[in-house]
Amino acid sequence: MRGTLAVYHKELATYFRSPIAYFVVAVFMLGTGYFFTYNVFLTGDASMGETFRNMGILLLLVIPVVSMRLFAAEDTAGTMELLLTLPLTPWQVVLGKYLGAVTMLLFMAAGTLIDLVPLYLFGNPETTTILAGYIGFVLLGMACLAVGQLFSALTHNQVIAALITVSVLMGFWFVGYLQSFQTSLALRGLLGYLSFALHFGDFIQGLVRSEAVAFYLIVCAIALTLNAGYLQWRR
Amino acid sequence: MITLEAVSKRYGSKTVIHDLSFTVEKGEIVGFLGPNGAGKTTTMRMIAGFTTPTSGRVTVAGYDMATQNSDAARQIGYAPERPPLYDSLDVAAYLRFVAKVKGVPRSAVHAELERVAAACRLEAVFRREIYKLSKGYRQRLGLAQALLGKPDVLLLDEPTAGLDPGQIQETREVIRSFGEGHAVLLSTHILPEVTMICRRVAIINHGRLVAIDSPGGLQRAVEQTNRVSLRVTAPAPALREELLSVEGVSAVAIDPASGDGSVLTVECQVEARDGVEAAIARAVAGRWDLHRLERKQPTLENVFLHYVREAPAGDEAA
Numbered sequence: 001m002r003g004t005l006a007v008y009h010k011e012l013a014t015y016f017r018s019p020i021a022y023f024v025v026a027v028f029m030l031g032t033g034y035f036f037t038y039n040v041f042l043t044g045d046a047s048m049g050e051t052f053r054n055m056g057i058l059l060l061l062v063i064p065v066v067s068m069r070l071f072a073a074e075d076t077a078g079t080m081e082l083l084l085t086l087p088l089t090p091w092q093v094v095l096g097k098y099l100g101a102v103t104m105l106l107f108m109a110a111g112t113l114i115d116l117v118p119l120y121l122f123g124n125p126e127t128t129t130i131l132a133g134y135i136g137f138v139l140l141g142m143a144c145l146a147v148g149q150l151f152s153a154l155t156h157n158q159v160i161a162a163l164i165t166v167s168v169l170m171g172f173w174f175v176g177y178l179q180s181f182q183t184s185l186a187l188r189g190l191l192g193y194l195s196f197a198l199h200f201g202d203f204i205q206g207l208v209r210s211e212a213v214a215f216y217l218i219v220c221a222i223a224l225t226l227n228a229g230y231l232q233w234r235r
Numbered sequence: 236m237i238t239l240e241a242v243s244k245r246y247g248s249k250t251v252i253h254d255l256s257f258t259v260e261k262g263e264i265v266g267f268l269g270p271n272g273a274g275k276t277t278t279m280r281m282i283a284g285f286t287t288p289t290s291g292r293v294t295v296a297g298y299d300m301a302t303q304n305s306d307a308a309r310q311i312g313y314a315p316e317r318p319p320l321y322d323s324l325d326v327a328a329y330l331r332f333v334a335k336v337k338g339v340p341r342s343a344v345h346a347e348l349e350r351v352a353a354a355c356r357l358e359a360v361f362r363r364e365i366y367k368l369s370k371g372y373r374q375r376l377g378l379a380q381a382l383l384g385k386p387d388v389l390l391l392d393e394p395t396a397g398l399d400p401g402q403i404q405e406t407r408e409v410i411r412s413f414g415e416g417h418a419v420l421l422s423t424h425i426l427p428e429v430t431m432i433c434r435r436v437a438i439i440n441h442g443r444l445v446a447i448d449s450p451g452g453l454q455r456a457v458e459q460t461n462r463v464s465l466r467v468t469a470p471a472p473a474l475r476e477e478l479l480s481v482e483g484v485s486a487v488a489i490d491p492a493s494g495d496g497s498v499l500t501v502e503c504q505v506e507a508r509d510g511v512e513a514a515i516a517r518a519v520a521g522r523w524d525l526h527r528l529e530r531k532q533p534t535l536e537n538v539f540l541h542y543v544r545e546a547p548a549g550d551e552a553a
Contacts, residue, residue, distance in 0.1 A: 002335065002336075002338070003336055005335075006332055006335035006336045007336070009332070009335075010321070010324070010328075010332045013323075013324055013328055013332075014321060014323050014324065017323045017324060017325075017328075017364070018323040077319070077320070077321070077322065078315065078317040078318075078319050079319040079320065079321060080319075081280070081283075081285050081313075081315045081319050082313075082315070082319035082333070082380070084284070084285050085283040085284050085285050085308060085311065085313050086308060086333065086336045086337065087305050087306075087308035087309045087336060087337060087338065088305075088308075088336055089305060235284070235285070235286060235287050235304075
């Protein structure tokens with residue numbers, strides 16, 4: 001536990017002593033602010049529904065920027081040699097780094113809360129629906145981070161890590177749209193189950209389904225297990 | 236403290252370490268020498284637990300690195316060749332991170348940080364971001380993190396590279412003082428460093444251990460195959476003939492600058508056994524004036540080159 005916490009604190013210090021954290025949060029707030037303004041003021045729809053959908057897509061582009069450095073930067077800086085020779089298990093390294101990245105995600109989510117101010121001032125939004133949307137957003141972000149962290153461990157090059165992560169996340173996002181082309185029920189079911197977008201859609205509508213929560217958590221668990229396994233194998 | 240038993244490492248079909256066995260006892264500093272690409276860093280990494288051997292066994296402080304990696308890691312301070320530093324952290328935050336991971340008790344972290352910072356002369360940059368540090372400070376910070384938590388075993392991969400002469404001196408003192416009561420394996424290119432602080436020297440070439448002994452022992456071993464030089468007043472052809480007739484002399488080189496009838500400077504290649512000098516002395520002194528006769532003392536550089544050149548060329552090592 002102490003090792004995980006030490007890695008976690010080191011990660012947070014790395015984020016906040018460099019421009020990464022501020023830049024990522026600022027870009028995400030700016031993007032969300034733009035979509036929010038567009039959705040609420042131009043279409044007259046006083047809800048977060050459409051904005052959440054846009055935040056999901058924005059997340060697919062911002063997460064790889066956060067996750068690409070997680071392991072690839074350690075390789076470039078030669079600090080991987082330190083991490084793997086200190087008394088740390090692969091799981092402690094993986095979890096410490098992951099929790100640091102999830103904290104960044106929470107900062108990103110917190111930054112968008114500012115958009116709720118005009119919504120509550122001038123409209124009458126459903127709090128539970130917004131809450132469900134944020135739960136979905138954080139779960140989606142956690143799954144994306146776990147996938148991104150895995151690819152960051154698999155390559156020494158940050159740009160390649162980011163590009164692979166974007167491609168894979170896009171794949172998971174759009175895979176649900178292939179449903180309509182399938183005649184086989186099983187295949188339709190599978191494609192729907194694998195879709196990041198369809199599960200996120202449930203949350204946006206205010207539904208916190210245990211199946212959707214479990215789906216995102218399973219993706220996290222698989223990616224993190226592969227990540228820790230890969231570090232062990234690397235030795 | 237450190238034991239390697241028949242350790243080999245292969246990358247694909249390429250074997251970079253062949254059947255390496257040696258030990259480093261508590262309280263001794265062992266110098267680890269070898270040309271670039273001999274396999275020093277790979278060996279260090281296997282002892283530190285960064286990579287595992289393909290075959291053989293590495294034990295550190297009684298722990299098998301293959302199965303008790305985490306327990307062993309607590310006893311190891313490892314300073315890789317390239318200091319493993321986080322540029323965005325400051326020196327104190329970096330050292331605090333390593334101290335916490337090494338299990339230094341919370342209440343003792345501050346004192347421990349001050350101890351290593353003082354030992355490695357880092358006080359002046361304690362609050363500075365690492366990316367602003369000069370190469371010398373980076374190198375010393377790499378050493379400081381290895382000293383944290385007072386590990387039983389210290390693995391130092393070229394710790395004085397990039398330091399100025401004053402810093403080299405100070406770093407040697409740190410290593411020397413640490414060597415008392417601990418096991419230190421020190422890889423270096425600076426040969427006088429080895430003679431100054433190491434009790435024993437291991438020489439590795441093409442991934443094979445070619446020699447391990449005290450610096451003096453290695454010099455004596457090489458001495459047996461070395462040269463005898465003499466200054467004699469004699470006619471060159473007769474002297475050459477006489478010297479070659481002595482048992483144990485394989486070649487004679489007369490300095491062409493010295494002329495007939497005057498004092499000649501001669502170097503003889505001799506066999507690796509005692510008594511050859513005496514035989515030469517008897518043969519020469521009986522007929523001519525012998526002014527000087529000595530067996531050439533090899534420097535550690537010569538010893539190193541001797542072993543590195545003699546070793547059979549195997550696969551290229553990393």
